Amino acid sequence: MQLTLYTDYSLRVLLYLSLNPRRMATITEISESYQISRNHLVKVVHNLATQGFLQTTRGRGGGLTLARAPAEINIGDVVRHTEVNFHLVECFDREHNTCPISAACFLKGGLYEAQRAFLAVLDRYTLAEVLENQEWLRSVLRVPEPDVS
Numbered sequence: 120m121q122l123t124l125y126t127d128y129s130l131r132v133l134l135y136l137s138l139n140p141r142r143m144a145t146i147t148e149i150s151e152s153y154q155i156s157r158n159h160l161v162k163v164v165h166n167l168a169t170q171g172f173l174q175t176t177r178g179r180g181g182g183l184t185l186a187r188a189p190a191e192i193n194i195g196d197v198v199r200h201t202e203v204n205f206h207l208v209e210c211f212d213r214e215h216n217t218c219p220i221s222a223a224c225f226l227k228g229g230l231y232e233a234q235r236a237f238l239a240v241l242d243r244y245t246l247a248e249v250l251e252n253q254e255w256l257r258s259v260l261r262v263p264e265p266d267v268s
Contacts, residue, residue, distance in 0.1 A: 120237050126201040128155060128163045133172060133197065137189040137246050138253055138262040143182030152260040163201075170200045189250065195242035205234055 135149050146164055150157040164183060167173040174186045185192070206212045208230060218224070250256070257264065 120205075120234065122198065123202060124159070125163060125203070126198055128153075128159060129167055129172075129197060129201040130194070131155075132160065132163055132167060132183075133185070133189075133192060133246055134250070134256065135260060135262065136173070136183065136185045137192075137250055138257045138260065139265045140185050140189060141265065142263065143176065143180070143184055144262075145182045152262070166201065172197065172200075185246075189247035190245050192246040193242060194244040194246065194249065195238050195240075197246075198238065198241055 131153055132149055135152060136144055146160045147157055150160050164173060164175065168175045168183070168186075171186055172192060173183050175181070175183045204212070208218075208227065211227070211230075221227075256262070
C-alpha cells in the first residue's frame with residue numbers, strides 16, 4: 120500500500136512539531152526544512168487543525184503547535200484522517216468499479232485483510248514512539264532545541 124503525499128506531508132508536519140512541542144512553528148519554516156511546497160502544507164495544516172491534531176494561531180507571532188502530546192497522537196488515526204480513500208484496487212470503490220470479475224473474485228478478501236493488518240500495525244504506534252532519533256531529526260531539519268527552563 121502506498122500512502123499519498125498528502126498523508127506523508129501530514130506525518131512530516133506532526134514529526135516536525137513534535138521535535139519541540141512547546142514552540143510555535145510556521146508553515147514557511149516547515150516547508151523550508153523539508154524543501155516542499157508551502158501551498159501544499161497550507162492545505163495539510165488546515166486539515167490537521169480541523170481534525171484536532173494541531174492548534175493554529177493567526178497573526179503576528181502566530182503559528183502552529185500540536186493540539187495534544189505526541190504520546191496521544193496515534194499514527195493509524197492520522198493516516199485514517201488524511202487518506203482520501205483506501206481503494207487498493209478498483210473493486211474497493213463500489214461506485215466506480217467496472218471490473219468484470221468482481222462478483223466472482225476472492226482476491227479482494229485477502230486484500231481487505233492486508234489493508235486491515237496495515238492499519239493495525241500503524242495503530243500500535245504513537246508520534247512519541249517514532250521519535251527515538253529526535254536529536255538527529257532536529258539536526259537534519261534545523262529545529263531549535265526545546266527550552267528546558
